[in-house]
Amino acid sequence: MGIFKKKHPKHSKPTFRGILTAILATHAAVFLLILAGLSLSGTAVAFIATMPLFVVFSPLIVPAGITTGLLFTGLATGGGAGLSALSIISWLYKFSRRP
Structure with a gap:
């Protein structure tokens, strides 16, 4: 039974580098989500604005x-x-x- 026992690693306190990485990754993800939303909105507006031209031509x-x-x-x-x-x-x- 000793072979199947899992050794649980000791939980260490988060380091400053880990916290800083998490904060920067969160900011990058939020920035990319905002950029994706703006791109989608701009594409939708451009599509709506140019639709009459597509119909005419x-x-x-x-x-x-x-x-x-x-x-x-x-x-x-x-x-x-x-x-x-x-x-x-x-x-x-x-x-x-x-x-």
Whole structure:
């Protein structure tokens, strides 16, 4: 039964460094939460303000978005295929150079 006994560490008093760390971490967390709230509020206000423009220009924005998406997809596919080809060629070169 002595093997399964857990030794409880002695509770020590908090150090000044630990208290200071906790205070600074709390302040940082509160600051980041405030910053996130401001960002969310600003984004919502900007979205509400620009919504009429999106509605008016949607006949232009939707085809432009589709075209941009297709162009990006094509470039990403081409780049990925080129990178894959270069890695295969590099592997073949290293494989053929082995004795």
